[in-house]
Ligand SMILES: O=C(O)CCC(=O)C(=O)O
């Protein structure tokens with residue numbers, strides 16, 4: 001990139017995480033928020049946790065360049081092809097991390113009761129040290145991190161409108177992450193997580 005945006009490495013053990021607060025300008029972020037909100041085929045899947053089936057507490061959609069499905073939490077999602085907007089976003093993200101992403105999982109958190117429980121993105125299909133690029137448009141939400149074994153190691157970072165969070169190396173092996181619910185009345189947030197599925 002000609003003018004690399006500001007980037008902040010998080011100093012956490014067994015992790016390689018970098019935060020880019022203004023990766024997209026606020027104008028770009030607003031344009032993408034509106035476009036993605038309207039043109040994405042949002043769906044709400046059922047997930048089964050400890051034998052109980054619930055509606056997933058957010059809406060999702062999957063896009064890929066290679067037609068490979070994504071498996072997680074007992075769900076299999078089949079992808080659509082990238083839209084022009086998503087393709088443009090993907091190219092910009094790739095320009096800072098030297099990776100060709102195959103897949104984008106989009107999440108829509110409609111309000112404070114939408115969330116994403118503690119997990120790691122460590123499915124076999126993502127490979128040994130997965131690189132995951134996470135973009136935020138709309139309402140800033142806290143991203144919580146906790147180390148799997150060093151119980152005092154916890155961290156939270158506010159993912160702002162137009163930001164990019166890059167996770168790579170050992171991060172998924174040693175850390176869990178979540179987006180918690182909040183009782184505050186808040187606006188919707190769109191998150192895009194770019195991944196590589198071989
Ligand atoms: O919404 C976010 O920032 C996180 C999404 C996430 O962790 C996931 O989709 O795996």
Ligand SMILES: [Fe+2]
Nearest residue numbers: 119120121177
């Ligand atoms: Fe995740």
